[in-house]
Amino acid sequence: MITSRIVTWLVYKNPKKYGDIHNDLIGIRSGKTLEQFLNQALMVGFLTGLIFGIIGVITGYALFSLNFGLKPELYNVLNISFDPETGNLPIIILIQILLGTVLTIIGAIVGYWTYIMIPALTKKGRETKITIGLPNAVSYMYAMRKGGAEIITILRSISEMSAIYGEVSYEFRQAVRDADFFGYDIINALKRLSETTPSSKLRDFLQDLISTVESGGNLSDFLKDRVMNLQEEVKFEQKEFLQFLGLVAEIYVTIFIAGPLFLIVILVVMGMMGSSAILELSLIGYAILPIGATIFILMIDTISIKDENVVTYVRAKWLNQYSDVRISASGNEEHLFSALAKFEKLQPVKQWLSNPLQGFIQRPELTFIFSVPAAVIYASYFFLTIPIGTLEDTINYLDDQVMIALLIALIPFAFFYTRWNQIVRSIEAMIPDFLDRMAGINEVGITLTQSIAVISRANMGVLGYEIKKIHRDIEWGANFSDALIRFEHRIKTGLIARTVTLITKAATMSNSIASLLRIAANDARISENLKRDRFSEMFIYTAIVYLSFFVFIFVIGVITTQFLTVLAEQSKSGLAMAGPLANLGSTSLITMDRLLYHICLIQGLCSGLVAGLMGESSIKAGVKHSCILIIGALIAFNFMF
Known part of the structure; x- marks a missing residue:
C-alpha cells in the first residue's frame, strides 16, 4: 500500500522520465507493468540500503573498537577526542548511527537507480543485436519471398527461428502474435511492432515494408535492395x-x-x-x-x-502409412534386434576410443x-x-x-x-568462396545437388573435406537439405547455421537461387x-x-x-x-x-x-x-x- 502511493507520487512528479521507463519495459518485452517494476525497484533500494546500513554500523564499531593497527588520522577526520583504552560509548554509538544512516541512504539511492537503469541498458543491448541480425533476417525473408511465400508466412517462419536469428525473431514474434490472437491484420500488426521495437533500423525497415505492401510494389525487389543497404550499414x-x-x-x-x-x-x-x-x-x-x-x-x-548461441533441434517424423498392413512375424530375430540396440549404444564409445583427440x-x-x-x-x-x-x-x-x-x-x-x-576459422573463411562457386554453377542451369558434386572435386582447403562429406551423404540417399543440415550439426557456428538455414529454405521453394547465394556469400564475407x-x-x-x-x-x-x-x-x-x-x-x-x-x-x-x-x-x-x-x-x- 505504501509502495503504491510512493510509485504514484514518483510518476506524478516526473511523468516524462517514468514514461520513458515504461517504453523501455515494452521495448525489452519484459511483461511487467510500470507499477510492478517500480515496486521491485523500491524493494531493491530498501534491501541495498539495509545491507549498506549494516555494513556502516559494523564499520563504525570496527574502526573505534578493534585494533587494526590503523593510524587514527586515517579515519578520525573530525578529530574526535577518543580514548581507545577506556572507551567512549556514547560517541561510538553516535558514530555508528551516523555512519549507518549515511550508508543506508546511499545504498538505497544506488540500489534504486541502478535497478531503474536496467531496462534502458537492456534495451540498448537488444537494439544492437537487432541491428546486427537484421541483414541476415531480411536475407531469409527474401529467400522465402522469392519462392512465392506470403508476408504472414514469412514472418511466422522467421519467428520460429530464434536460435538462428535471435532478437529479430522475437520482434517478429510480436507481430505474429498480434495477427493470430488479437485480431490485427498483418499491416496493423507491423505498424504496432514499428511503434514498440527498440531498433531504429528495424523501425525504418518496417515502415518501408508497410509502404511497399500497401502500394502493391514488388516485395522481392524491395527485400533484395534492403539486404544490400543493410549489409553496407553493418560495415x-x-x-x-x-x-x-x-x-x-x-x-x-x-x-x-x-x-x-x-x-x-x-x-x-x-x-x-x-x-x-x-x-x-x-x-x-x-x-x-x-x-x-x-x-x-x-x-x-x-x-x-x-553470434547468437546456436541451438539445433532434430525433428523426427514417424510415418504410419502402412500401419494397417499385416506383417508375418519371422522367428529367431530377437537376437538381431538386441545386437542392433547394443551396437547403437557402443558405437559412440568405440568411435571416441578410436580417436579420442578428435572428440x-x-x-x-x-x-x-x-x-x-x-x-x-x-x-x-x-x-x-x-x-x-x-x-x-x-x-x-x-x-x-x-x-x-x-x-x-x-x-x-x-x-x-x-x-x-x-x-x-579456416572453414568459415572459405564459406564465401564456396557460396560464390555454387552461385556461378547454379547460374548456368546446374542443380544445387550437382553443384555440390562439382565443387567437391575442387581444392577448398579445410572446407573441402566437409564438402566431400556432404557429397557422400547425397550419394548415399540423403537429399540436398538433409546433407547440409548434417554439416551444420557438425560445425555448430552462427555463420554456418544462418547460411544453411537460408539455402535449405530457398532450395525447398526453387532450384535456381543464384542471386540469393550471392547475398549469402556477401553476408558471410562481412562476418x-x-x-x-x-x-x-x-x-x-x-x-x-x-x-x-x-x-x-x-x-x-x-x-x-x-x-x-x-x-x-x-x-x-x-x-x-x-x-x-x-x-x-x-x-x-x-x-x-x-x-x-x-x-x-x-x-x-x-x-x-x-x-x-x-x-x-x-x-x-x-x-x-x-x-x-x-x-x-x-x-x-x-x-x-
Whole structure:
C-alpha cells in the first residue's frame, strides 16, 4: 500500500522520465507493468540500503573498537577526542548511527537507480543485436519471398527461428502474435511492432515494408535492395565498434595494469610497510583487480558483436502409412534386434576410443572430465604433505602448487579449444568462396545437388573435406537439405547455421537461387571481415597487455629483490633508518613478497581473460592467454627473482 502511493507520487512528479521507463519495459518485452517494476525497484533500494546500513554500523564499531593497527588520522577526520583504552560509548554509538544512516541512504539511492537503469541498458543491448541480425533476417525473408511465400508466412517462419536469428525473431514474434490472437491484420500488426521495437533500423525497415505492401510494389525487389543497404550499414557500424573497443582496451591497460603498478610503487616509496600497506595491497590484489576485470568482461561481452548461441533441434517424423498392413512375424530375430540396440549404444564409445583427440577437439569442455580430477589429485597430494611451520611458510609452500593445479585443469582445454577455433576459422573463411562457386554453377542451369558434386572435386582447403562429406551423404540417399543440415550439426557456428538455414529454405521453394547465394556469400564475407579486422585491430592491444604484464613482473621483481631485501637487511643489522621507511622492520618481508607475487598471478589470470575477450570475442579464447601469463609469472618469481 505504501509502495503504491510512493510509485504514484514518483510518476506524478516526473511523468516524462517514468514514461520513458515504461517504453523501455515494452521495448525489452519484459511483461511487467510500470507499477510492478517500480515496486521491485523500491524493494531493491530498501534491501541495498539495509545491507549498506549494516555494513556502516559494523564499520563504525570496527574502526573505534578493534585494533587494526590503523593510524587514527586515517579515519578520525573530525578529530574526535577518543580514548581507545577506556572507551567512549556514547560517541561510538553516535558514530555508528551516523555512519549507518549515511550508508543506508546511499545504498538505497544506488540500489534504486541502478535497478531503474536496467531496462534502458537492456534495451540498448537488444537494439544492437537487432541491428546486427537484421541483414541476415531480411536475407531469409527474401529467400522465402522469392519462392512465392506470403508476408504472414514469412514472418511466422522467421519467428520460429530464434536460435538462428535471435532478437529479430522475437520482434517478429510480436507481430505474429498480434495477427493470430488479437485480431490485427498483418499491416496493423507491423505498424504496432514499428511503434514498440527498440531498433531504429528495424523501425525504418518496417515502415518501408508497410509502404511497399500497401502500394502493391514488388516485395522481392524491395527485400533484395534492403539486404544490400543493410549489409553496407553493418560495415560502417563494425568500424565504429572496433574504435570503441580499442578505447576500452586502452582504458583497461591504463587503469588495471599501469594503475596498480603505479600504486604499488607509490606505497613502497612512501614507506607504508605497516599493516596499513599490507591491507591496501591486499585490496588491490584480491579485490580491485578481480572486480575490475569482471566489470570489463561484462561490459565488453555486452557491447560485443557476436553470434547468437546456436541451438539445433532434430525433428523426427514417424510415418504410419502402412500401419494397417499385416506383417508375418519371422522367428529367431530377437537376437538381431538386441545386437542392433547394443551396437547403437557402443558405437559412440568405440568411435571416441578410436580417436579420442578428435572428440576433445570438437568438444574442448570434455577435457575437464580428466584434467580437473588430475588437478585435484595433484593439489591434494601437496595439501596432505604440508610441512609443519608458520602460516607464511604454508602459504609459501602451497601457492605455487595451487597455480600448477590450475594450469593442469586449464591447459588441455585451452589447447583443444584453440585447435577447434582454428579449424572453424579456416572453414568459415572459405564459406564465401564456396557460396560464390555454387552461385556461378547454379547460374548456368546446374542443380544445387550437382553443384555440390562439382565443387567437391575442387581444392577448398579445410572446407573441402566437409564438402566431400556432404557429397557422400547425397550419394548415399540423403537429399540436398538433409546433407547440409548434417554439416551444420557438425560445425555448430552462427555463420554456418544462418547460411544453411537460408539455402535449405530457398532450395525447398526453387532450384535456381543464384542471386540469393550471392547475398549469402556477401553476408558471410562481412562476418569474416569483422572477425579478421577485430583480430588485427586488437592484436596490438593484446601485445600491449603482454608487454605491460611482463613490465609489471619486472618492476615487482626489482622491488622485492633489490629494494625491500636491502632495506630489511639494514633494519636487521641495526642501522638507523629515518623517514618514511623507518617502519620497514615491523613488517614481514615474506608476507610482502607473497602478496606482490599473488598480485602478479591474479593480474595474469584476469588480463589473459580480458585479452581473449577483446581479441576473439570469447572468454574461452582468453584461457590460453591466462595460462601463458601465469606460467611467465611462475618462472619469473621461482627462477629469476
